[in-house]
Structures are given as structure tokens and as C-alpha cells.
Amino acid sequence: MTPRLADGELEEIRERNDLVALVSEYTRLKKTGKNYSGLCPFHKEKTPSFVVDSGKQLYHCFGCGEGGDVFSFVMKIESLEFPEAIQRLADRVGYKPKYQQVRAGEGRGAANKEKIYRINQLAKDFYRKSLKISLLGPL
Ligand SMILES: [Zn+2]
Incomplete structure (x- = not known):
């Protein structure tokens, strides 16, 4: 912390x-x-x-x-x-x-928010990449 x-x-x-x-x-x-x-x-x-x-x-x-x-x-x-x-x-x-003093709950909340944000980013990247692949698509 x-x-x-x-x-x-x-x-x-x-x-x-x-x-x-x-x-x-x-x-x-x-x-x-x-x-x-x-x-x-x-x-x-x-x-x-x-x-x-x-x-x-x-x-x-x-x-x-x-x-x-x-x-x-x-x-x-x-x-x-x-x-x-x-x-x-x-x-x-x-x-x-x-x-x-940062209360334990507060700290954990922030850490969770950070984690959720990162997961969202990863998901976004994944979909963007998949989309790009499907757009380029196999001919
Ligand atoms: Zn200078």
C-alpha cells in the first residue's frame, strides 16, 4: 500500500x-x-x-x-x-x-478498479485484433 x-x-x-x-x-x-x-x-x-x-x-x-x-x-x-x-x-x-492513513477497504477498491480496467483494455485489444483479422479476412 x-x-x-x-x-x-x-x-x-x-x-x-x-x-x-x-x-x-x-x-x-x-x-x-x-x-x-x-x-x-x-x-x-x-x-x-x-x-x-x-x-x-x-x-x-x-x-x-x-x-x-x-x-x-x-x-x-x-x-x-x-x-x-x-x-x-x-x-x-x-x-x-x-x-x-489509507483505509484497507479503500486501497483494495482501488486495486480492483485497476484490475477491471486492465481486463477491459485486454479485451478491447483482443477484439480489435480479431476484428482486424476478420476484416483482412481469408480471401
Ligand atoms: Zn536551459
Whole structure:
């Protein structure tokens, strides 16, 4: 069973991790107006086209088109899955995220739904293939 992050925890972790401070661990940022800019950590460049909006807590690179928030930044730069990125950012600020208890029944219901969905997909594929064969048919 996969533990689910409690409501509001994602926002809590996002708020505790300042994007400017996080990005500064990978590339040198300079304050330009109300934003910060620097050399993009995702592609090689000589002139800075990587911009961090500290107010919105979003980044964007005008060179390679990368963009997002603290979570997508850490996922991309450390090659992490979303749950790992959450853990990494929580650890970074020494925060213990609260997880929601998933009731046994709920979990099983979801698993069944998933199974039924997969069976339907298989059936659909099977009929599609049979149909194709009968359409091409033996001459
Ligand atoms: Zn870039």
C-alpha cells in the first residue's frame, strides 16, 4: 500500500523550500529586477537565459524551454520520481511530512478498479485484433 501525503502537505513543503535558494545550489543566480537569472543548469550556455521568479516560485529557461516549480526542478536535476522529490525537499528543510492513513477497504477498491480496467483494455485489444483479422479476412 502506498502512503498518501496528507492534504496541504505538498503546499507546506513547497513553501518551506525557497526556489531561489534551491536553484542557487546548482547555478549562480543574479538578481535582475524582481527576478533572478543565471546560467541554465539543464543545458550548456554562455549567456544566462534561466530565470527564477521568486514571487511566483517558478523557473523558466528561454534557451531550452525547461520550466516549473521546486518539485519539477529537483525531479529533473536529480532524476527523481515525484514521491522521491517530495522526500528530498522535505529532508532538505528538516520537515517530516504527514501521511494520510489509507483505509484497507479503500486501497483494495482501488486495486480492483485497476484490475477491471486492465481486463477491459485486454479485451478491447483482443477484439480489435480479431476484428482486424476478420476484416483482412481469408480471401
Ligand atoms: Zn536551459
